[in-house]
Amino acid sequence: MEVELRGITKRFGPVVANQDVNLTIRPGEVLGLLGENGAGKSTLMNVLCGLYRPDAGEILIDGAPVSFSGPGDAIAAGIGMVHQHFMLVPVFTVAENVVLGVEPTGRFDHLDLETARRKVREIGEAYGLTADPDALVEGLPVGVQQRVEIIKVLFRSANVLILDEPTAVLTPQEVSDFFEIVTSLRDSGKAIVFITHKLNEILDISDRISVLRGGRIIGEGDPRQMTKAQLAEMMVGRPVRFDVEKTSFAPGEALLEVDGLTVLRDNGELAVDNVSLSVRSGEVVGLAGVQGNGQSALIEAITGLSRPAQGRIRFLGEDITAASVRSRHRMGMAHIPEDRQHVGLIPGFTVAENMVLDSYYDDRFSRGPQVRWTNVQEWSAGAILDFDIRTPSVFAEAGHLSGGNQQKLIVARELARDTKFVVAAQPTRGLDVGSIEYIHARLMAARAEGDGVLLMSSELDEILALADRILVMFKGRIVAEFHTSEAPPEKSEIGLAMAGVAA
Amino acid sequence: MSMQDTLDTASRKLLERAAPGRVDFENLVVVPLFAVVAALILGALTMLATSVEPATIGRSYLALLQGSVGSLAAISETLTAAAPLILAGLGLALGFRAGLFNIGAEGQILMGGMAAVICGFSFSHLPFAVLMPLCVISGGAAGAFYASIAGWLRAATGAHEVITTIMLNMISYRLVDYMLRLPWVQRPGRADPISQSVPPNAELPALLQWLDPNLRLHAGIFLTLLAVVVVYWLLFRTKLGFEFRASGASPEAARYAGMRASLIIVLAMATAGMLAGLAGANQVLGVLGRASPGFSAGIGFDAIAVALLGRSHPVGVLFAGLLFGALEAGGRQMQVDAGVSIDLIGIIQALIIVFIAAPLLVRALFPWGFRRPDSGDGRS
Structure with a gap:
């Protein structure tokens, strides 16, 4: 089944999300769709799977024009989408989830789960998508849950599969398993659209690449003849540097010393189990691990958001185990939090208000009980220009900025003062290459000034590019340590440690 | 360049x-604006449905207008009714901004009013310049203390303020009834629960009695206007106000930014209670001259509507309070002139809030008042 999008234009009020887009999706082929956040990838795919109606243009299946009035029509036509955020019922089994909405029924509307189980097994065998039909979804690893999503789409006899940022949630090992599945789907004649902003992956898996920028197709090509740099330039519209510029490694004295730290979750479970680590001045320590292995809890304890059950934290030689968030901030600790939408910013507040969220009490910005908003606004304007934050004004609501600009706002707020230590949690998650490049450069500048940096990231590439030392966390413990200054460690070794396999 | x-x-x-x-x-x-119009129309339909003559309906709305803004006396009544609504509404608005849904203004008004009355008759020997401010302050302080109980419970134990403030309201009703029968509070020679009178040197002075002794407008209106300015300044110009707003908009972000959540909750509740307490003091010192059971008369609940209608903004609360004051004053005139019960005003007030809470409904009813919405949210 060949699907052609011809001259698709989609407007939201004055905003043009897609402009005259032509795209052909062929059976037995993986089409890589590359683009920054906001380039119009999701809009285009939502048009294809029937969620939006295009303002102009048409969709052709095997040469015949079709019109979808809802997602049901697209599914009936054989187009299935695997969303970035899974749409599964956690307390249902795999088989129950797969048949949800199109349940095979017997007499008197009897739910025929046996057929469902058989179908799940059949699909699994055909494409290497192994999943136990009777397992509860909530107990499955993320990688398997994703397989269930794909089985769901295949169960509805999809011939075109749209995979929206499918690797964002996977470990490196799971990614290579996932690529095998994609390959076997392709070889069996399915048409695949692979949406991503990760350049390595798109070069690895695609047979053809289309790049979207500003709602238009900017370029198409054969991955065998394209380089990362070319793709990035197409995507962003200017040359992008990939090699992070790093000054030579010259660590100073230890800034942060964590000793025997144990942190419990709210339900009393062990989140961090007797962890000790230190970060020196001028050193970037990367904290790698699959999400949910205690990295977030460790960072909350270091930044003062939670109290550890046991252990000591020393910062600049002082014991700060019981110190408040604010006193740590005053001592020169900066924190770029993991959840920028809910923790790092207040979306309904203005850019200027967000710029001083944790420093409004400072003498620069207040006098007596009053905040000196004029000073705040002027300083914010300066920081906006310094950190290249795209906003129409300091009075704009932070929630209206793009993800990359929101993150730059947080980075600006945290780094535009005299810091000594930076805690950066997932600083570039979900951002486009342009913003990533910029934020990496800022972190490296902090390192060059002698700051210690604790970088938590689930992107192994990011950690490998920035960190001088890598700590791998698994089930609340640090299970491996790698030094990058001598010889760069093998990605697969780190990946194995992340999966809990002892090195 | x-x-x-x-x-x-x-x-x-x-x-x-x-x-x-x-x-x-x-x-x-x-x-x-359209919410008010829609509520008035529905009010008229209610009257129609209950067999009120169309002519009477016309007369009653005319009376509503005349009784609220039609004369100096009407304006005086409107402002007198608006003052406590605005004061208590400001407190609730401040609480909403800080993420606290304080239902307890009624109890805080009662506590503030009692404190002001007791202060008034206990220190009646003091001169006006000392006694009146002292009574106002004690009213505010009592309200602040009473509300901060709920704040402390929330901060220390996580007990939700909606529940605790409702319960504190219950307690305050009975506490007032009980106190009004205490020998040192009850008016001598009376068997019913009523307090001693506020002495003249504790009263908020009437402003227009030199024109006509029936004009009830008193100095509490200045207190109210001052409160509007102070609350605006507090919310939007001070560090504390920034902390209130940040905690209300995103408790997680406020915690991340190093703000002390528990302290902020207690302070926000105390400030809200202080404003409600001032509303209570305003009533006993400016209008009632004594305390009697249930003298809060539902102001604390109407003030919730005022705060919501005013979009939790001090200036919005000012206008919303004036509107509700006008409905109150005009409603009494309506009852006198057209014989339509003042209960209808309660219905109209409630309808206004329903329409405010459902802006989409207002947009659907009056499509010509709004620009056509765009076909999507513009994000991909």
């Missing part, structure tokens, strides 16, 4: 305030 000039121009551009957008205008002005 040099590099420096370019930077200056860019930063000047960033500091320009955009003109308020059409959407803001619609949300802040057009929706409330």
Whole structure:
């Protein structure tokens, strides 16, 4: 089944999300769709799977024009989408989830789960998508849950599969398993659209690449003849540097010393189990691990958001185990939090208000009980220009900025003062290459000034590019340590440690 | 142009305030306006459905207008009724901004009023310049203390303020009844629960009695206007106000920013209670001259509506309070002139809130009042 999008234009009020887009999706082929956040990838795919109606243009299946009035029509036509955020019922089994909405029924509307189980097994065998039909979804690893999503789409006899940022949630090992599945789907004649902003992956898996920028197709090509740099330039519209510029490694004295730290979750479970680590001045320590292995809890304890059950934290030689968030901030600790939408910013507040969220009490910005908003606004304007934050004004609501600009706002707020230590949690998650490049450069500048940096990231590439030392966390413990200054460690070794396999 | 000039121009551009957008205008002005109109129409339909003559309906709305703004006496009544609503409404609005849904204004008004009355007759020997401010302050302090109980419970134990403030309301009703029978509070020679009178040197002075002794407008209106300005300043110009707003908008972000959540909850509740307590003091010192059971008369609940209608903004609360004051004063005239029960006013007030809470309904009813919405949210 060949699907052609011809001259698709989609407007939201004055905003043009897609402009005259032509795209052909062929059976037995993986089409890589590359683009920054906001380039119009999701809009285009939502048009294809029937969620939006295009303002102009048409969709052709095997040469015949079709019109979808809802997602049901697209599914009936054989187009299935695997969303970035899974749409599964956690307390249902795999088989129950797969048949949800199109349940095979017997007499008197009897739910025929046996057929469902058989179908799940059949699909699994055909494409290497192994999943136990009777397992509860909530107990499955993320990688398997994703397989269930794909089985769901295949169960509805999809011939075109749209995979929206499918690797964002996977470990490196799971990614290579996932690529095998994609390959076997392709070889069996399915048409695949692979949406991503990760350049390595798109070069690895695609047979053809289309790049979207500003709602238009900017370029198409054969991955065998394209380089990362070319793709990035197409995507962003200017040359992008990939090699992070790093000054030579010259660590100073230890800034942060964590000793025997144990942190419990709210339900009393062990989140961090007797962890000790230190970060020196001028050193970037990367904290790698699959999400949910205690990295977030460790960072909350270091930044003062939670109290550890046991252990000591020393910062600049002082014991700060019981110190408040604010006193740590005053001592020169900066924190770029993991959840920028809910923790790092207040979306309904203005850019200027967000710029001083944790420093409004400072003498620069207040006098007596009053905040000196004029000073705040002027300083914010300066920081906006310094950190290249795209906003129409300091009075704009932070929630209206793009993800990359929101993150730059947080980075600006945290780094535009005299810091000594930076805690950066997932600083570039979900951002486009342009913003990533910029934020990496800022972190490296902090390192060059002698700051210690604790970088938590689930992107192994990011950690490998920035960190001088890598700590791998698994089930609340640090299970491996790698030094990058001598010889760069093998990605697969780190990946194995992340999966809990002892090195 | 040099590099420096370019930077200056860019930063000047960033500091320009955009003109308020059409959407803001619609949300802040057009929706409330149409909500009032829709409520009045539905009020008329209610009367029609209950066999009130169309002519009477016309007369009653005319009376509503005359009784609220039709004469000096009407305006005096409107302002007198609006003052406590605005004061208590400001407190609730401040609480909403801080993420606290305080239902307890009624109890805080009672506590503030009792404190002001007791202060008044206990220190009646003091001169006016000392006694009146002292009574006002003790009213505010009692309200603040009473509300901070709920704040402390929330901060220390996580007990939700909706529950605790409702319960504190219950306690306050009975506490007032009980106190009104205490020998040192009860008016001598009376068997019913009623307090001693507030002495003249503790009263908020009447402002217009030199024109006509029936004009009830008193100095509490200045207290009210001052409160509007102070609350605006507190919320939008001070560090504490920034902390209130940040905690209300995102408790997680406030915690991340190093704000002390527990302290902020207690302070926000105390400030809200102080304003409600002032409303209570305003009533006993300016209008009632004594305390009797249930003298709060539901002001604390109407004030919730005022705060919501005013979009939790001090200036909005001022206008919403004036509107409710006008409905109150005009409703009494309506009852006298057209014989329509003042209960209808309660219905209209409630309808206004329903329409405010459902802006989409207002937009659907009056499509010509709004710009056509765009076909999507513009994000991909």
